[in-house]
Structures are given as C-alpha cells and as structure tokens.
Amino acid sequence: GENVEQHPSTLSVQEGDSAVIKCTYSDSASNYFPWYKQELGKRPQLIIDIRSNVGEKKDQRIAVTLNKTAKHFSLHITETQPEDSAVYFCAASPGTASKLTFGTGTRLQVTL
Amino acid sequence: DAGVIQSPRHEVTEMGQEVTLRCKPISGHNSLFWYRQTMMRGLELLIYFNNNVPIDDSGMPEDRFSAKMPNASFSTLKIQPSEPRDSAVYFCASRPTQGLNSPLHFGNGTRLTVT
Numbered sequence: 001g002e003n004v005e006q007h008p009s010t011l012s013v014q015e016g017d018s019a020v021i022k023c024t025y026s027d028s029a030s031n032y033f034p035w036y037k038q039e040l041g042k043r044p045q046l047i048i049d050i051r052s053n054v055g056e057k058k059d060q061r062i063a064v065t066l067n068k069t070a071k072h073f074s075l076h077i078t079e080t081q082p083e084d085s086a087v088y089f090c091a092a093s094p095g096t097a098s099k100l101t102f103g104t105g106t107r108l109q110v111t112l
Numbered sequence: 113d114a115g116v117i118q119s120p121r122h123e124v125t126e127m128g129q130e131v132t133l134r135c136k137p138i139s140g141h142n143s144l145f146w147y148r149q150t151m152m153r154g155l156e157l158l159i160y161f162n163n164n165v166p167i168d169d170s171g172m173p174e175d176r177f178s179a180k181m182p183n184a185s186f187s188t189l190k191i192q193p194s195e196p197r198d199s200a201v202y203f204c205a206s207r208p209t210q211g212l213n214s215p216l217h218f219g220n221g222t223r224l225t226v227t
Contacts (some may be wrong), residue, residue, distance in 0.1 A: 001170075034216070042220070043219065043220050043221055044155070044203070045218070046215040046216070050164050089154075099145065099168060100157075101157070102155040112227075
C-alpha cells in the first residue's frame with residue numbers, strides 16, 4: 001500500500017519568513033495530493049490540493065509543488081503569520097473512491 | 113450544509129465497556145472514512161466505505177473494533193470491550209466518489225477516554 005513520509009516533524013520560523021514542508025510517497029499510482037491544516041483541538045481542514053496533471057498550484061500565500069518522477073511534493077507558505085501556527089498534514093491517494101494516506105504531520109510554530 | 117456530524121464530542125468510559133461512535137456524512141458523499149488520531153501514531157485509517165459497502169478494513173486494530181454503515185446517511189464505529197489504549201480522537205470523514213479526486217471533509221471528532 002501507499003506510504004507517505006513527511007519532514008520535518010517540527011518547524012519554527014519567524015513571522016514573515018517562509019516555511020517549507022516536504023513529503024514523499026511510494027505508490028506511483030497516486031494522483032491526488034491534498035494538504036490539511038489542523039489547529040489545536042480542531043479537525044483537519046483542507047488548505048490546498050494538487051492533482052498529478054499539474055506541477056504547481058498557488059493560492060495567495062500558500063503553494064504546492066509536485067514532482068511525480070521523484071515522487072515528492074512540498075507545501076510552501078510565504079510571509080508566515082502567527083495564525084499559520086498549526087499541524088500540517090500531507091496526504092496521497094491513488095484515485096477516486098480510494099483511501100487517503102496521511103503523512104505524520106509537521107508542527108509549525110510562527111514566532112513574533 | 114452542516115458538514116460531517118459526529119457524536120458524541122467527548123466520551124469517557126471505563127475499561128471493558130462498549131463504546132459506540134456515530135457519524136452522519138455530508139449529503140451526497142458516498143465515501144465514508146473512520147480515522148483514529150493519537151500523538152504517537154498520527155492519523156490512522158481504520159476503515160472506509162463506498163456506497164455503504166466496507167472496502168478496506170485493514171486498519172481496524174482487532175476484533176474489538178467493528179464498523180457499520182446501514183444507509184448512506186449514517187455510520188457507527190463500535191469498540192467492545194474498550195481498553196485504555198483505545199483512548200484517542202476518532203474522526204469520521206466523507207467525500208464524493210464520482211468524478212475527479214475530491215477533498216475529504218472531516219467531522220469535529222470524538223475524543224474517547226478509556227479509564
């Protein structure tokens with residue numbers, strides 16, 4: 001089955017700096033890669049996703065890149081703000097009606 | 113849309129008791145997933161259903177865990193008998209199965225504490 005690895009497990013940046021979280025996956029059939037943000041005590045919520053026919057996607061301060069050859073994808077957050085502090089999960093899925101396998105999460109701390 | 117609805121939000125029970133967690137997926141979503149989240153193991157998929165049929169239950173820890181989806185708008189996850197190591201947050205999530213890959217929508221979770 002699919003195996004998703006995520007790094008780093010914790011990340012501390014100063015407000016205004018950029019943050020990068022990286023994930024690798026094992027199943028070459030995976031074609032859907034969402035990112036979720038989970039604030040303390042709350043449910044994971046989708047922040048951005050990318051499909052395998054696209055190499056990069058951007059939404060305001062967040063962007064995701066995908067390298068299918070190397071089987072890795074990354075989340076980039078620019079101009080970080082304190083409200084970006086949360087746990088971020090990457091995930092991969094091999095297709096419609098299939099399960100989503102999550103990475104182990106990255107705890108991002110944005111300091112003033 | 114009210115989103116994925118889970119109940120109860122919190123459950124505290126004694127070891128050996130039966131626990132039933134409930135989930136109502138978003139209307140029109142015909143895939144339903146049960147995840148368990150702990151600090152040590154992260155988000156683990158326990159089981160998922162497509163069109164009310166269990167597709168993959170390889171994540172169910174052991175025979176003490178069972179899940180059902182009697183209709184498109186309701187699912188239960190049961191633990192009998194419960195043990196302290198079952199303490200975790202249990203999330204239910206749903207998504208449509210048709211068309212391109214679509215996002216998973218999570219409920220607010222049930223925080224289970226087994227003493």
